[in-house]
Amino acid sequence: MNTINTDVAIIGAGSAGLSAYRAAKAAGASAILIEGGAHGTTCARVGCMPSKLLIAAADAAYHATHAGAFGVHIDGAVRIDGREVMARVKRERDRFVGFVVAGVDAMPDADKLSGYARFIDDSVLMVGEHTKVHAKSVVIATGSSAVMPAMYRALGDRAIINDDVFAWDDLPKRVAVIGAGVIGLELGQALARLGVRVSVLGARGRVGPLSDPDIRDYAQRVFSEAFHFEPRAQVQAATREGDEVRLRYVSGAGDVIEDTFDYVLVAAGRKPNIGGLGLKDTSLQLDDDGLPVYDPLTLQAGAHPVFVAGDANGVLPLLHEAADEGRAAGTNAARYPHVAPVERRAPIAIAFTDPGIAMVGARHADLMPESFVTGEVSFEDQGRSRVMLRNRGLMHVYADRASRRFVGAEWIGPDAEHIAHLLAWALQMKLTVDDMLRMPFYHPVVEEGLRTALRDAAVKLA
Template identity: 75%
Template sequence: MNTVNIDVAIIGAGSAGLPAYRAAKAAGASAILIEGGPHGTTCARVGCMPSKLLIAAGEAAHAARHTAPFGVHIDGAIRIDGREVMQRVKSERDRLVGFVLDSVEAIPASDKLTGYAHFIDDGLLQVGDHTRVRARSVVIATGSSPVVPPLYQALGDRVIINDDVFEWSDLPRKIAVVGAGVIGLELGQALAHLGVEVTVLGARGRVGPLTDPAIKAYAERTFQDSFRFEAQAEVEAVARVGNEVQIRFRTGSGEQVEDSFDYVLVTAGRKPNFDRLALQNTSLTLNSQGVPLYDPRTLQAGTHPVFIAGDANGVLPLLHEAADEGRTAGTNAARFPDITPLTRRAPISVLFSHPGIAMVGARHVDLQPDTFVTGEVSFEDQGRSRVMLKNRGLMHVYVDKASRQFLGAEWMGPDAEHIAHLLAWALQMKLTVDAMLEMPFYHPVVEEGLRTALRNAAALLRTDA
């Protein structure tokens, strides 16, 4: 049994673990990076990038079907070759993973260990069956995994998670998506645009991350143009029959439906990967689910030299947040007990649908009633959006009544991912609605819709004064 003594041990070499390693080294500490699974990050292998490749294929198919209003007629039927679609998804995915692997390969061999780690005691880790690591500080960056509820676990290979989609060699005929969060809606719509018959079964009326009732209702109606969307479905029974799955569910209106599908794609949430860590062998304080209690500002678990970063902590499961957390955790682990709180960036969330969904800053549900005004714009008659025949969407921006400061926004509409960045920058700069309206808006662009919403908010502030 080999024994390694180190300043900082990082468990997990993903989007948080790699920055944590680099930050610890930059702070002058010795560090070792421990990984038991495949290298390449969740984002590159089964998350952000392969999903966008599938979405891009779906957008191409959708655009090809909607050329006639421009006077552009495509003779004959649009043919979608599922094998070619998935071949490109996988080949481009592998190329992107390769870039991450190159960065891991550049790390000195003495700073890497392969194997799953678990705690023997507070500062001692067992890695595989070959190495023990005695560390002054530990960063837990083990990521998260999809949750498959017990109801679906008996379906064998007919129940899949998003990881499995990107290993397909061809597209299925018909699929049920359980869960109407970001992953379920993105993949569900992409597959529908590629000719797959899709039913999305949500629960409790959820539509992605949206909390504004008007925007949520608009998005729900819009998604129904792409696939069958039951946002308040109650699944009563599932059964495997041959190579199909039969599902009985009740809709929000009380209608009982039975249908058969090739696969059930479960996108019902994720859980942190703590199962292998044997945290019970430490003196960390754990909650009822076995998750360490920690400070989301410093990422420190209690008073211990243990820091939790990335999807493992469940705060903001986004790549840029994981990287920020990794850098903070690595630096704090290296400099312990001298630790510094993480400065978070303006909250930003994007759902890559057609049209897109985005949220910036404070959510509608978190705002105090009567303290803000809501500026609104419909993109249905917005100039550039109508020119491109992408004129679907509704936006709400929230502005504080007292300070006139921009607080946040929720919307569905064209170019949402780009407008989201403008608003996130404005929020982080603490701009007022007046300062935002002094910024240049070119003509004709979709961003003029944002200006309309801001003008509406400013008018409401004058009325309220």
Template identity: 75%
Template sequence: MRTVKVDVAVIGAGSAGLSAYRTAKAAGASVVLIEGGAHGTTCARVGCMPSKLLIAAAEAAHSAAATAPFGVHVDGTVRVDGREVMQRVRSERDRFVGFVVDGVEKMPEADRLTGYARFIDDNLLQVGDHTKVSARSVVIATGSSPVVPAMYRALGDRVVINDDVFDWTDLPRRVAVIGAGVIGLELGQALSRLGVDVTLIGARGKVGPLTDPDITAYAAKVFDDAFRFEARTDVEAVSRDGDEVQIRYRTSDGELRDITVDYVLVTAGRKPNVGSLGLENTSIALDESGVPVYDPLTFQAGAHPVFIAGDVNGVLPLLHEAADEGRAAGANAARFPEVTPLVRRAPISVVFSDPGIAMVGASYRDLTPGSFVTGEVSFEDQGRSRVMLRNRGLMHVYVDKASRQFVGAEWIGPDAEHIAHLLAWSLQMKLTVDAMLAMPFYHPVVEEGLRTALRSAAERLGAVG
């Protein structure tokens, strides 16, 4: 057992950990990056990129099957080859992972330790059975893992998480997706469009991250028209019979339904990866999840030289946020005891469904009733959307009554991922609805729908933009 001394130890080589390492290194600190699992980041290996590869295949299949309304007829039926679909997903996924791994391998060998880290005390870590690390500061960037409730764990290899989907060599016939959050929506719709018989089972009426009741209800109808989408159910029984799974659930109107599937894909939330860190050996205060109690701006755990960044803190499990948090945590760890709060970018989140879902700024749930007006647009008759036959969507924009500043939006609609960036930039620049309406809108584009929503908000404020 050897002992190494460093200024900063970073636990976890994901998006946050890599950013923390690079930032601390750039600040002149001696740094060691510790990783016990596979390199490649959650995004590249089992998250953002492989899911978009699956979604891209699904969009191709859907587009090919939806040409007739344009007067374009494809002879025969669209055939989806599941093996070819999954081969491309795995191949391109491995390519993205390879880029990340190559970057790690280019780091100085002395800066990399392989093994799971465990606190022995506040400033001493043990890595595997080979190294002790004495660190002046520590960054915990261990990420999160999918939660699989006990009733589904009994299904053995018939229950899968999103990590498993991207290792499939072929597409199954029938899948039940448990959870109507972002991952459930994206994978559920993609699998359905690729010919898989999908039943998506939610619990509380949730549709992705949406909180606006009107937008949520509209979105639920859109997905229910596309595949079997049960947003509010109570699963009463799950059992396995050979390679099949029987699920009995009760719908929101009290109807009891039974389905048989080949796999159950559980997307019911994630938990922080802190269980094996030995935090009980430290004097750090922990919350009910076992995560150090920390300052959400500096990421510092109490008065300790320990910083929590990325998905492990459960605040904003998005790649760009994890990278920002990693940079802030790495800088503060290197400069400790001098710490600087992170100035966050405008909040933005996107669900890569079709139509897309997006949220920018304050959610409807977080706004104070009576403090804002809501501007609205339906994309059903929006010009460019109708031209493309992508005219399903409803958008709400929220504008502060006193300042006339744009404060947030929730919507489902075409090109949501692109419109979200326009709104996030407007929010970060603290623009008023009047200033936004003074910006150019080309014709005919989907963004003209955003202008309609902004005009609606301006009218409700008492002036037409």
């Protein structure tokens, strides 16, 4: 049995764990990075990057088949080769993973430990069956995994999660997507554009992350034109028939529908990977889901020298948030008991659909009625959007009545990912709508639509 003594032990070598390791070392502490699975981070291996590669292929197919409106005609059919599509996705994905693995390989061997860790007590970890790690502080950065309800687990390999899509060698013909969140919409639309017959089945009327009823309803209409979309479906049965799956569900209109698919892609949420950590063998206070009760400001679990960062805390499963939290957790672990709050950035969320979906700052659902005004713009007649034939979208910006400060926005529209960054910067700088309207807007650009919404808000504040 090996024994290791260290200042900081980090469980998990994903985005949060790697950031925590670097921060702990920068603070002058000794640190060891423990990983039981493959290196490469969720984002690079099965998340952000491979999904964007699939979306890029889907966009290329879509634009090739919709060029006629510009007078640009492709004589003959556009052929989508599923094997070539997936080969590029995997090839480029492996490049991104390789960059992360190279960074881990460059770390000192003494700072890395392979195996799954579990707590023996508050400050001692058992890694595999071979090494005990005595740590002054511990960072839990074990990430998250997709949820697979029992109904779908019974389907065997015909029920998949987003990770499995990127192992395909070819594209299937028919896919049911369970869940209308960001992952469900992104992958559902991408597969539909690549010639797969797709049905996206939500359960509670959800359309991505949107909470503004008008924006959500608009987005529902847009996506319903792109694929079969049932945001309020109730799945009654899922039965495997050979290499096919038969689903029976009740639509939002109350109709009972039965359909057959090659795969059911379950995108029904994610849960923190904490099941194998042996947290019940510690004195940490746990919530009803078995997660350590922690301070969201410092990421510290009670008064213990244990910190929970990234997807493992179940708050914001986004790479940039995981990286920020990892840095804070690593620094606090190294300097314990002297801990400091996480420096949070302006909230920003993006779905890489077409049109894109974005949210910045406060959600509509979280704002107090009568405390704000809403500025609106439709992108249907917005100049640059119409020039590009990308004129689908509706945007709401929210401004505080008392201070005139910009507090948030929700929208669907062209170039949403870029406008989202402008608004996040404006929010973090605490700008009013008047400050924002004094900023330069070039002509003709899609951002002029944002100016229209801000002007609308300014008029309503007068």
